Amino acid sequence: MRINISRAKIKDDFVAKVEKISGQNLLACYQCGKCSAGCPAVSEMDILPNQIIRYAQLSLKDELLKSKSIWICASCLTCNSRCPKGINIAEVIEAIRLILLRKRQDHLRVEKLTDEQKENLPPIALISSMRKFTS
Amino acid sequence: MKISYYPGCTLKNNAKNFEDSTLCSLKHLGVEVEELPRWNCCGTVFSFATDDLIHHVAPIRNLIRVKESDSDKVMTLCAMCYNTLKRANNRVKNDPDSLEKINNFMDREEVEYTGDVKILHLLELLRDEIKFENLAKKVVKPLKNLKVANYYGCLLVRPKEIGFDDLENPVILENLTAVLGAEPIDFPYKTECCSAYQTVDKPEVVAERTYHILTSAQEQGAEVMAVSCPLCAFNLDHRQKDTLRKYPEFKNVPVLYFTQLIALALGCAVEDLRLDLHYVDPKPVLKEKGLI
Numbered sequence A: 001m002r003i004n005i006s007r008a009k010i011k012d013d014f015v016a017k018v019e020k021i022s023g024q025n026l027l028a029c030y031q032c033g034k035c036s037a038g039c040p041a042v043s044e045m046d047i048l049p050n051q052i053i054r055y056a057q058l059s060l061k062d063e064l065l066k067s068k069s070i071w072i073c074a075s076c077l078t079c080n081s082r083c084p085k086g087i088n089i090a091e092v093i094e095a096i097r098l099i100l101l102r103k104r105q106d107h108l109r110v111e112k113l114t115d116e117q118k119e120n121l122p123p124i125a126l127i128s129s130m131r132k133f134t135s
Numbered sequence B: 001m002k003i004s005y006y007p008g009c010t011l012k013n014n015a016k017n018f019e020d021s022t023l024c025s026l027k028h029l030g031v032e033v034e035e036l037p038r039w040n041c042c043g044t045v046f047s048f049a050t051d052d053l054i055h056h057v058a059p060i061r062n063l064i065r066v067k068e069s070d071s072d073k074v075m076t077l078c079a080m081c082y083n084t085l086k087r088a089n090n091r092v093k094n095d096p097d098s099l100e101k102i103n104n105f106m107d108r109e110e111v112e113y114t115g116d117v118k119i120l121h122l123l124e125l126l127r128d129e130i131k132f133e134n135l136a137k138k139v140v141k142p143l144k145n146l147k148v149a150n151y152y153g154c155l156l157v158r159p160k161e162i163g164f165d166d167l168e169n170p171v172i173l174e175n176l177t178a179v180l181g182a183e184p185i186d187f188p189y190k191t192e193c194c195s196a197y198q199t200v201d202k203p204e205v206v207a208e209r210t211y212h213i214l215t216s217a218q219e220q221g222a223e224v225m226a227v228s229c230p231l232c233a234f235n236l237d238h239r240q241k242d243t244l245r246k247y248p249e250f251k252n253v254p255v256l257y258f259t260q261l262i263a264l265a266l267g268c269a270v271e272d273l274r275l276d277l278h279y280v281d282p283k284p285v286l287k288e289k290g291l292i
Ligand code: SF4
Pocket: A028, A029, A030, A031, A032, A033, A034, A035, A036, A049, A050, A053, A082, A083, A084, A085, A086, A087, A089
């Protein structure tokens, strides 16, 4: 994959927005990789948790907004609890999701769930999925 | 002892086995349980965003119900409700500005919330208030020779601010199952996420995770798995159907709530366990051990 880094991009308000919504200081990350080492979802991810932080520092907005990883993360908080710099990676990922969800770009299409799915899934599954993946 | 109780939605549906077994066990332990009046869904997940207050209204409204029932303490069973209620409470307790906004939003509530309700998980109540040694005295049917893998998942232990045990190596469930006379089994996936709500649109991811979590426990000799979260229970039990499709050599493992184990040991009737709500039938192994 070809990635372009530029000063103009870094000055884009995306970085500030992610930091504000997540309450995290992205530059605190020194790329040790511990978050990705413990993440149970990496085999399904296209951008790993430590890379998400690096991409966010560099404001690689397009790559992050279309990544699969933000919808694979289940907010299990293993990364947060192990980061030696105290960064809440799950909060950063949630902020990226919210940037899309707040433009009503839902990930879960509730109207597409079949009657069978709605009947078999417990309320706790449906509600949490809607909370995390719809606006 | 009397305690206010917040059930949450799933305990009244798919996880009725969790609720019934708890109520029977607490009755045997002399605890009077009072379900909160007019409780509402807590939202199931805590919102992480700094600027998102609306999603904290639901959990805080439940804490107002606790105050209205003249209590300042509430017990929950579901790991997700516990996490959400406790984190929302911490947020408003530590941030007067959020608290004020949320109270203003709910200006028709008679109680102005101040952040002073204590949220307890049943496991804490058992360990710290009832105490395991007193529970041990009430055991009439020790779960002899039953090898139990105790699965914590995520939200009972993380983040640190809400957990009541070690983050990486919690042992409260092992200590509890040992008190019940069972044999707790150690296995490396006890705090590994089951994929949670991914079960709605990516059941294949859950089936894969279920495979790894359950086979790792089986390799250590586990005969059943004990859980404390209705979403983990659904994923680890009901998704075994998908796991089996992907891995034909996979051997099913019954998944039980830890409270069903307590209820068994305390001599509750088998009807209180609601074993009909399981996908993988726990009856054969319980019969084999002479427990039902
Ligand atoms: S664990 Fe923390 S410091 Fe290390 S790469 Fe991940 S976010 Fe950065």
